[in-house]
Amino acid sequence: MRLKKIKLAGFKSFVDPTTIPFPGDMTAIVGPNGCGKSNVIDAVRWVLGESSAKNLRGDAMTDVIFNGSSARKPVGQCSVELVFDNSSGRIGGEFAQYNELAVKRLVTRDAQSLYFLNGTRCRRRDVTDLFLGTGLGPRSYAIIEQGMISRLIESKPQELRVFIEEAAGISKYKERRRETENRIRHTQDNLERLEDVRGELGRQLEKLQRQAAAAQRYKALKASERKLKGELSAIRWLKHTQHIEKIEGELAKEQNELDALIAQQRGDEAGIEKYRTQSEDIKTALDDVQQAVFTISTQITRIEQNTLHSQQRDNQISAELEELHQRRELLAASLQEAEQALEKADMSLEQSEPELLMLEETIFQAEERAESAESALRDYNRKRREQEQHYHSLKQKVQGLHSQIQSVTSMQLRTTQRIGELNDELTALDDDTLSQRLEEAQAEQELAAEKSAIAEDEVIISKDALNVASEQYQTATAAQAGCQRELDQAASRFAALEALQELAEAEAGALPEGVALLWKSINVKPGFEALIEKVTVWLNNPLVAAEYPVETLIASAEHFPQGHRILPLHTDRPPAEGTLASCLNDGYIPSLFYRIRLVADLAAARTLLPALAAGESVVTATGEWLSADWLLRGTVQEDSAGALQRHAQMAQLQSEIDSLSAQLAELQFQADSAAEEKTRAEEHLEITRQAQVRSAQQQQQAAHQVAMLKQEVAQLALRQQKIRDELTRQQQTLAGDDEQLDTLTAQLEVLEMQLMDAEEEEQNASSERERFEHEQQDARQSAEQQKSRKHQLELSVQQQRNQQQLYRDQVTRNQTQLAEYRQREDTLTQEKQSLSQPMAMHEAQLAQLLEDREVQEALRIEKQNALSDIEALLREAQQGHHGVAVKIQQRNTVIDGLKIDIEGARVRAMSVLELLQETGQSLKEILPDLDDTADEKSWQQELEKTTAAVARLGAVNLAAVEEYETQAERKQHLDTQFDDLVSALDTLQSAIRKIDKETKTRFSATFEQVNEDLKQLFPKVFGGGSAYLALTDDDLLETGVTIMARPPGKKNSTIHLLSGGEKALTALSLVFAIFRLNPAPFCLLDEVDAPLDDANVGRFCKLVSEMSKSVQFIYITHNKIAMEMATHLTGVTMAEPGVSRMVAVDVDEAMAFVEA
Structure with missing residues (x-):
């Protein structure tokens, strides 16, 4: 590679x-x-x-x-x-x-x-x-850069070890070991956090298990309650549906009568449309006649305008012909003058051209004499330039030597100054201030490290405080949420009961002043609501009239709604024991309740029957009402059934809502306090973190300052060595400049002698050059005078030619324009003759058009009269149509009233359906399974029992079941994670051991090989001596490496005593020894x-x-x-x-x- x-x-x-x-x-x-x-x-x-x-x-x-x-x-x-x-x-x-x-x-x-x-x-x-x-x-x-050789050989043992590791190829192992240690540290942190989470989760699961059992019981009761509410809503919906069918029959009858009126209306509309069509036809014919009159009038106006335009154009042509005649006479005179001037210009040009030819021959002879004189002057100048070049060359060389001597002198001066500056700088660098600053910075670094450790402990304490505050906040918010749910449930039940009460009150209709529903006027003792409710239902929703005597009620009977029993009230009579009045608190008590005896059961009622006075009856606590002549048993289906019980429930719910609201306010205060405490803990944690960051930054800055001072110390030593080297070079340069100055002075003396000889030759050549220049100047002036005279004559000839061409152009232009004037006179004459014929034709057309316009005007008047007759018939038909429309509107009003009644019933049915939808049910699901004998009262009682059972359960965490399952699954997942982390930790520790083993083996082998190669290379580089590497510790994973070198004939105790060149050769020996083992x-x-x-x-x-x-x-x-x-x-x-x-x-x- x-x-x-x-x-x-x-x-x-x-x-x-x-x-x-x-x-x-x-x-x-x-x-x-x-x-x-x-x-x-x-x-x-x-x-x-x-x-x-x-x-x-x-x-x-x-x-x-x-x-x-x-x-x-x-x-x-x-x-x-x-x-x-x-x-x-x-x-x-x-x-x-x-x-x-x-x-x-x-x-x-x-x-x-x-x-x-x-x-x-x-x-x-x-x-x-x-x-x-x-x-x-x-x-x-x-990569060995400037200054790195000396730094390499003076490296710390741990820094020198890095080169051996790189040569051994274990840098990748160290990188993997570092990554593995980070993973072990992260894994241990995760294990600690996971153990805390598992413990907390176990405690939560025990609590959730208890809450889940209560939630399941609550869900079963709520399901039963939901079913009863749905069936009760279905019963009420059936009642409203039957009422809608009755009103729809009446609506169909009214609709038939309306359809008959609409048919009559449509017949009237057909007659109206017939008259409108006839009216539109007449209007169309009238528009056509008016359009014809307008068209004829437009044609008459156009003919009159054309006649007037023809007369104006004839006058214009006559005036233009007169003007053209005058212009043609003036142009003929101008043409004659131009022809005469052209003849004069031709004669003048014939005289000037021969004189111009003679002058050109004279100029040619003068230019030949000037050329000869210039040739002689050029030859002389060429010789003089060669002499001047030699003179200037000598002069430049002399100047160059002067400059070089001056430059060398300046360099000597600068070199001398530089030597002085280097000596001063070397003296100034010998200062112990930097070492003192380094010691102070190291002390500051240790102090910053202690502060950083204290800041870390404060952060840990702040984190613990924040965890405690967070747990308190979570507990407070959970309690607040539970109370809020209870309050919302109570408020929902209260709103539902309030809606039912308002619906019952709305169904009773508008009541006269002083009259109210019974359940709104009496105060029933607790426990007797159901009994009083049954009696009021049997009384067919009685109304009460406050302290009105019976005679007054009879006199005002027509003002009360039909189908209701009217009961007067007593306020000054105390409740009688043993009567239904004893079930009420002091206040308004219906007089009828004093004549109704109250017993425990039906057997007691039978015993009491013989003793009843006229008009008295007896009611049992189980719900039977009887007298000597009749017996009522069971329930009556009425909308107002349950109003008293709902009223009592609303009072109880209002008390619960007030209590829960107070409790919620207290919990809100506790949650706010916990939130403030949590916020203060977070702020304190942030402050401690910032303090930790500042401490770390101060520690880092102190470490950076120490490193910078150490670097400055190293740079100071390096700078001193550079100054000494430069001082030696400057002294050598100064000696060389002295030798160069002597050589330049000798060369200058020879060149100055040659320059004096060249100056004498320059003075002798001046007079000969003046003679040649005078002869050349005389010949050139003669030629220039002849050329000037020729130029003036050429200008004169050119001016005569231009004037000749000007006169020719003027003659041509006048002739052309004269022809154009004649042609324009012929055109205007023809146009004047053509205008006389159309004017006679226009007069005949105008007479015919005037006659046609009178005919069309008579026809327009006839059409207007016919249109007036048709519009009168149309108004009569529209009046009859309006009478039918009034009857239709009256029927629509009746129909709208019926539709409103139907819509009201439908709204009540829809409200029932909405309540049903709130429970997540539908009529399709309920009606097929609904018992045919189902009645609203029985279902209401069963619903109230179920609701009471739900209320007895108290606050229930409905999410407990799902939360328990979720947390249990999370607990299982965390247990699996814990096992996986333990296994991963063992694997990582095993990997560390393998990496350490491989690192030791490779490092040991590489160290021995590099040491052996260094021992061989060092004598070759130095021509003798010895060098070797040594370990600073027995631990091959952490030991540093030092180098010992002894050049030939020296016994240095440390590497720092070597000279700069010896350090460089020693470092190169080490680098090349590494290259032998693992060449990059x-x-x-x-x-x-x-x-x-x-x-x-x-x-x-x-x-x-x-x-x-x-x-x-x-x-x-x-x-x-x-x-x-x-x-x-x-x-x-x-x-x-x-x-x-x-x-x-x-x-x-x-x-x-x-x-x-």
Whole structure:
């Protein structure tokens, strides 16, 4: 596997689409400082998944997008694509079948980052997983950037271990182990939460089981209640239906009488329509006559207008003929003048043309003399230019040497200043302030960690408080919901009873003042409602009249509704014991109730019968009413039956509603209090969380500050080393400038002598050049004078020719216009003659049209008279039709009244059906099974018993059965989940053990092999000495790795005592030792040879050349020796400021071309 090419577009300084090929095993990227070479390394690291902007030398990930230059605008996105040759199948898995593999990354200005594998969009993790174990990655040992060599050798043991792990190919195992540990942690958290949920769910199931039994009993009673309500509604619907059939018979009779009137009305309408048709026919004929009169009048008007127009046109033609005659005479005079002027112009032109020919010959001779003088002057000037060029060349060389001497002097001055600045900066960098700041930042980091731990404990306490408040809130809301359901049920029952009472009151009709229904006027003692209800039913819905004497009732009998018993009331007479009046409380008591005795049963009634006075009767508690002459037993079917019982039930329900409303208000207050407590707990939890986040942020900031200070310390050391290196280079540059200044001064003295000789030749040549210029000027002035005279004569001739052509055009134009005037006079004369004939014809047509108009006017008057007669007959027929319509309206009123009665009965029947629909039943289901002897009263009593049984159950959780089944199923599901999680936890722990075992084995073998290769490579690179790797701990999973190196002749106790070049060679030895074991597809080196001298660069190049047989090397260098080693040179230039471009050269092909 090898890297074939890199495609860049908009990445950093590579704004234009650029392709960098890598055809050889060793490719060197060269170019001046700041041209963008290191951007190639950044591009590779970026595509491989680098997510830190700092490691890409930026502040944000969008900094990799070209940000514009002095001549270009910023771009909106950038992309980099790496194309690999995978013909060897190094990349396995699903991509092993591809010989070429393309990995691409694209980022936009809104920080959206996209990855692609062979053109297919993928995740960043897919890219990192693809190269796991190959040695490639954003921070692997295969990419060595500037300064990384020294950082590598000075890495901490744990950081150095990462390179060994990558070489061992166990990075993918570590990634899997990390994922497995996360899964174990999540699984353990899920087990804890699941155990809590299972315990709570078990306690809920015990409570729900008890509630479910009560709910089943409640549902059975409600089903029975629903059936009774449906049958009771069906009984009432049958009664209303029979009433509707009776009224529909009366409606049919009235409809027949209405149909007869409508037939008579339609006969009248036929006569009216006949008169209307005749009227319309006459109107149509009258319109035709009027249209004819209008047409004739229009024709008369048009003929009169045509006659007037012809007379006006004749006058216009006469005036125009007179004007044309005058214009023709003027035009003839103008034509004669133009012909005379044309003859004069022809004569003047014949005299000027011969003089022009003679002047042209004179000009030709003068130009030949001027040409000869100019030729001599050009020859002289050519010689002078050669002398001047030599003079200026010498002068420029002298000036150039002066500039170079000045530039070298300036460079010496700048170099001297730079040496002083570097010495000052080096002195300033020797400061211990940064180390003190680092110690203070580390102390702050430890303090922030302690605060973060305290904040985490407070969050846990707040979560517990919130859980308690949530449970209290749920309990309060559940109790509130139960109370609300009871209140809604009571209110529904009260509304239903109230509707039945209003219906019973409406059926009684309008009552006179002072008269009311009995059940509304009396106050029955508890327990006697059913007995009083039966008596009132037997009395046929009695009405009561407050304190009216019987004589007054008889006198006002016609004002009371028919079919009802009227009972006067007493208010001053106390209830008598042993009578029906004793069943009522003080207040209004019907006088009849004092004459009705009350006994326990029928046997007691028989005993009391002989002692009854006239007009008295006896009623039993079981519902029999009898006297000496009659006996009533059973029930009577009436709409008002049950009104007293409903009235008592409504009073009881109102008391329950008031109690439940108070209870609901109290529960609402408790729920609101619980909600407030929950809200306060949530707010406190949010505050503690925010405090935790702030503590974590402070801890992170402190850690970041420590890391930044450590980086500053490292950068300070690096900066000191760079200053020392630059100081050496500046001193070398200053010595070279002194030698160059001496050489330039000697060259200047020779050139100044040659310049003095050339100035003397320049002064001698001035007089000869003036003579040649005077001769050339005289000849040229003579030729110019002759040309000027010729030009004036040519202008005169041209003016004469133009005037001649002007006169010719005027003659032609006058002749043409004169012909047009003559033709126009002929046309007008003919038109004047043609106008005299139509005028006589128009006068004859006008007389005929006037006669036709008088005939049509007489016919119009006749049609108008006939129309008046027909309209009088039509009005008489319409009056008769109106009388029939009044009778029809009267019948419709009667019919509408009957329909209203039917509609009222239907509405009552529909209200019964609506109540039936509310129970979810229909008549089709009830009527077939309804008993023929069913009566409303018996069914009402049975319904009340069932309703009472339901009420005795109290508050019932109807959802308990379904909720119990749901929670039981959930409990079973949670138990299964618990078992699955326990099994999964065992599996994950087993996987951890296997991963650890494999990691230890691979790490141990890799460490030994890399250590062995390092021991072999180090002496080759240094020409002697020794180096080896050591473990910091016995635990192979956590141990760090250190490197010990001793160059030839030295006994260093630590790696930090090595020089910069020695550190670089040691790090390269380690990297190449890793490459021997697990060579990555390619290796990128960014100026790693910078700290090496020529001898060590040679050793480095030799080692790279040997390893290039198995590894592809791409390196950035400024060293000529390293450039010579490459098989392919790729140059990076920046001819345009801020924009990098590529120049590639194949060294082998170039050498072959030179040799040829």
